[in-house]
Amino acid sequence: MLNNSFFYLFTLSLFKNAKRYIAITLLSAVVIFLLSSVLYISGSIKYSFQKQLSLEPDFTVQKRVGTRLVPLNDSIADKIVDIYGVSEVTKRVYGSYFFDKEHNAQIVGIDLLDEQASKALHNILRKEEIKPFLSSESMIVGESVYNYLKSHFYPKAYNFFTPDGKLKKVKIFKVLDSRSALFSANLIIMPQELAKEIVGLKESQITDIALNVPNVDERSNIRSKLESLFFSARVYGKKQMQEAYENLYNYKGGLFLVLYLVVVATLALILYLRYTLANSLEKKEVAIFRALGWSIKDVITLKSLESISIVALSFVLGTLLGYIYVFMLGAPLLKNIFLGRAYEASITLIPHIDWLTLTTIFILYATTFLSAVLIPVWRVAVTDPKEALG
Amino acid sequence: MVVVENLNKTYAVGSKQERILDSITLHIQKGELVLLRGVSGSGKTTLLSILAGLEKPSSGKVLIDSEPISKLPDIHLSHFRAKKIGMVFQHFNLIENLTLLDNVLVPLVANRIGVKEAKEMAFAALKRARIEHKKDAHPNRLSGGEKQRGAIARAIVAKPSLLLCDEPTANLDSKNSQSFIEQLMQMHKEGQTIVVATHDPIFKTLECEHRIIDIKNGKIV
Numbered sequence: 001m002l003n004n005s006f007f008y009l010f011t012l013s014l015f016k017n018a019k020r021y022i023a024i025t026l027l028s029a030v031v032i033f034l035l036s037s038v039l040y041i042s043g044s045i046k047y048s049f050q051k052q053l054s055l056e057p058d059f060t061v062q063k064r065v066g067t068r069l070v071p072l073n074d075s076i077a078d079k080i081v082d083i084y085g086v087s088e089v090t091k092r093v094y095g096s097y098f099f100d101k102e103h104n105a106q107i108v109g110i111d112l113l114d115e116q117a118s119k120a121l122h123n124i125l126r127k128e129e130i131k132p133f134l135s136s137e138s139m140i141v142g143e144s145v146y147n148y149l150k151s152h153f154y155p156k157a158y159n160f161f162t163p164d165g166k167l168k169k170v171k172i173f174k175v176l177d178s179r180s181a182l183f184s185a186n187l188i189i190m191p192q193e194l195a196k197e198i199v200g201l202k203e204s205q206i207t208d209i210a211l212n213v214p215n216v217d218e219r220s221n222i223r224s225k226l227e228s229l230f231f232s233a234r235v236y237g238k239k240q241m242q243e244a245y246e247n248l249y250n251y252k253g254g255l256f257l258v259l260y261l262v263v264v265a266t267l268a269l270i271l272y273l274r275y276t277l278a279n280s281l282e283k284k285e286v287a288i289f290r291a292l293g294w295s296i297k298d299v300i301t302l303k304s305l306e307s308i309s310i311v312a313l314s315f316v317l318g319t320l321l322g323y324i325y326v327f328m329l330g331a332p333l334l335k336n337i338f339l340g341r342a343y344e345a346s347i348t349l350i351p352h353i354d355w356l357t358l359t360t361i362f363i364l365y366a367t368t369f370l371s372a373v374l375i376p377v378w379r380v381a382v383t384d385p386k387e388a389l390g
Numbered sequence: 391m392v393v394v395e396n397l398n399k400t401y402a403v404g405s406k407q408e409r410i411l412d413s414i415t416l417h418i419q420k421g422e423l424v425l426l427r428g429v430s431g432s433g434k435t436t437l438l439s440i441l442a443g444l445e446k447p448s449s450g451k452v453l454i455d456s457e458p459i460s461k462l463p464d465i466h467l468s469h470f471r472a473k474k475i476g477m478v479f480q481h482f483n484l485i486e487n488l489t490l491l492d493n494v495l496v497p498l499v500a501n502r503i504g505v506k507e508a509k510e511m512a513f514a515a516l517k518r519a520r521i522e523h524k525k526d527a528h529p530n531r532l533s534g535g536e537k538q539r540g541a542i543a544r545a546i547v548a549k550p551s552l553l554l555c556d557e558p559t560a561n562l563d564s565k566n567s568q569s570f571i572e573q574l575m576q577m578h579k580e581g582q583t584i585v586v587a588t589h590d591p592i593f594k595t596l597e598c599e600h601r602i603i604d605i606k607n608g609k610i611v
């Protein structure tokens with residue numbers, strides 16, 4: 001249907017109105033950039049913690065005295081194993097280590113005898129690396145931990161202070177890829193025995209016990225059994241964890257922001273385009289085209305081509321810039337809105353794109369844009385051209 | 391070629407209907423040159439617009455090349471306009487941000503003619519209108535007479551069967567008006583059917599066969 005002279009005129013019109021088109025394209029690209037950035041951030045966070053959550057055990061058993069978390073005796077784990085319906089009982093050792101007042105890291109001890117922990121370790125290390133890692137006193141550190149150590153002249157190893165005041169030298173075995181997990185930047189992974197020494201646990205002590213209950217119906221029953229296992233036992237469920245996460249990320253606020261931006265942006269665009277189309281020059285142009293034998297369809301096609309190219313270009317530009325801003329630059333400024341100050345540094349945004357939402361935004365954007373352009377054009381095109389010609 | 395029978399056109403002005411064209415009956419043969427004369431407001435532009443299919447009559451019959459144009463749906467009417475009608479508007483109506491050559495190309499796009507051939511045709515039309523040296527100029531850089539020629543080139547580029555000119559000399563000085571009249575005679579000699587709406591006395595100098603139709607208050611007198 002479009003022969004090449006039609007296309008010629010289209011490119012000509014793009015070229016002749018280049019300034020205006022570039023302005024509209026850039027304006028729209030900025031809007032799309034903001035929208036997609038917000039989307040990327042909230043999508044990435046949501047994705048990360050869903051992933052994180054899926055890795056979390058169904059229950060964690062801790063011992064709390066007052067408000068304080070105290071070590072558990074590892075014999076409790078054997079009692080838990082005996083509860084019917086419980087699986088994958090894991091003794092865990094972890095704790096915060098403070099390098100100085102402002103910098104801390106999460107130490108996690110890994111027990112290779114534990115099936116799940118060793119599985120996780122296999123994801124991080126190559127097969128031939130596992131043995132040397134466990135046999136030497138060494139650790140795997142997250143990116144921000146590594147950066148801290150390096151800037152304090154510990155590029156190869158670090159001397160930890162144990163609670164009884166001794167120094168413990170631990171080699172840096174590997175640096176975790178920051179994209180591998182949400183919390184990894186702030187993590188130190190080491191063999192469990194070594195971790196106990198630094199965290200300050202005795203041989204027989206552990207931080208807490210993780211376990212799964214595959215049958216959903218048994219969960220509340222097992223929960224009460226766990227709670228009555230010993231005095232001051234605290235049982236932490238996955239559900240509570242989810243709520244905690246949601247409070248932490250406050251991503252609902254982010255979604256609200258998306259909606260707000262959509263509304264403002266669309267309004268601005270509609271007004272702008274209405275304004276430019278109301279300009280009598282374009283009205284007259286349409287009337288001339290019509291008088292010279294163009295059908296309504298021809299005029300609409302020409303204007304659609306113009307708008308579609310603007311929509312497509314600005315969308316690609318905006319989403320690409322958004323991607324760079326969020327995932328390559330780490331979304332400075334915007335990240336603050338989603339994450340509290342405290343978590344900002346320790347969390348890396350993992351590239352993850354929610355295609356469904358992106359497509360929805362595209363469809364919404366394209367239809368609003370096209371209708372804002374084409375409805376006025378159509379209205380001019382269907383009136384008798386004589387009126388606009390004068 | 392052109393058959394108009396009992397044509398009426400009314401406009402709604404406020405609450406009442408104003409009759410602009412009143413029972414117009416008119417036959418124009420192929421190759422004829424017709425001058426439509428009348429004072430301002432007598433309905434000349436309205437009649438030309440109806441002949442060009444830019445407006446629908448309120449009642450009556452309009453046949454052009456035996457095509458009942460007032461009854462055509464838009465897509466066919468546009469096609470008809472693109473193929474059969476060339477129009478020179480009172481205010482030229484060139485598109486400001488296109489060059490003269492590209493302006494002349496616009497009707498050919500409607501006719502789905504390929505860009506290379508279209509450019510050749512547009513250039514040939516500019517040549518016939520003796521304005522080819524300004525092909526790359528934009529309308530705002532042209533004088534009234536030059537715009538006029540550009541408008542003529544655009545009107546004849548698709549080789550229409552009917553050429554309509556609305557007040558072609560209204561915006562020209564006497565020298566350019568005279569030159570337009572020469573062009574008109576030339577096109578007439580080539581066999582073009584032409585209708586010119588005007589109240590300019592300069593057309594008295596027209597030295598070729600033509601018919602004058604006087605129109606007054608929407609009626610042929």
Ligand SMILES: Nc1ncnc2c1ncn2[C@@H]1O[C@H](COP(=O)(O)OP(=O)(O)OP(=O)(O)O)[C@@H](O)[C@H]1O
Nearest residue numbers: 401402403410428429430431432433434435436437
């Ligand atoms: N869209 C319209 N609505 C109402 N009245 C109109 C409309 N278009 C034209 N008229 C009226 O119709 C009458 C004829 O107008 P037309 O333009 O045909 O006159 P004309 O003979 O071409 O005049 P001129 O020599 O000034 O160009 C005028 O009185 C004009 O006011």
Ligand SMILES: [Mg+2]
Nearest residue numbers: 434435480556
């Ligand atoms: Mg007129």
